[in-house]
Amino acid sequence: MGLGSLFRRGKKESKEEVVEQCHIDINTDECGGCEKCAIACPNNVLQIIDDACSVRDAQVCKTCRVCVAICPNDCITVN
Ligand code: SF4
Ligand code: SF4
Structure with a gap:
């Protein structure tokens, strides 16, 4: 076994963390600003804000x- 393989074995594996951001769509034309969603979240x-979510x-x-x-x-979509 050469030195190269020793180094390779000792190499730390880099773990990339992928943070996916959710996408929230709000149909403000249909929103009556009842606040139920904001309270429940x-x-x-x-x-x-201004009677709309x-x-x-x-x-x-x-x-x-x-x-x-x-x-x-039915004005919220979360993907
Ligand atoms: S989006 Fe929120 S504030 Fe707007 S109608 Fe729906 S629950 Fe009420
Ligand atoms: S209730 Fe859940 S899905 Fe809706 S905004 Fe809050 S965390 Fe996101």
Whole structure:
């Protein structure tokens, strides 16, 4: 066994962590600003501004889709 293979064996494997950001679509034309989604979201992703839902911080969304299920107007899509 040559020195080269010893070095290769000792080489640390680099593990790349891919953080996928979720995509939240809100149909603001249909949103009545009821705030149900913002209250139900466990990660405080959503907020209501001027009687319409908007995304406060998509990076903390865990794609649980609680907001999608609770919206009475079907205006949220989470991918
Ligand atoms: S999918 Fe879950 S975490 Fe993301 S915005 Fe909706 S309720 Fe919040
Ligand atoms: S639950 Fe639906 S209608 Fe109510 S604020 Fe959220 S997106 Fe708008």
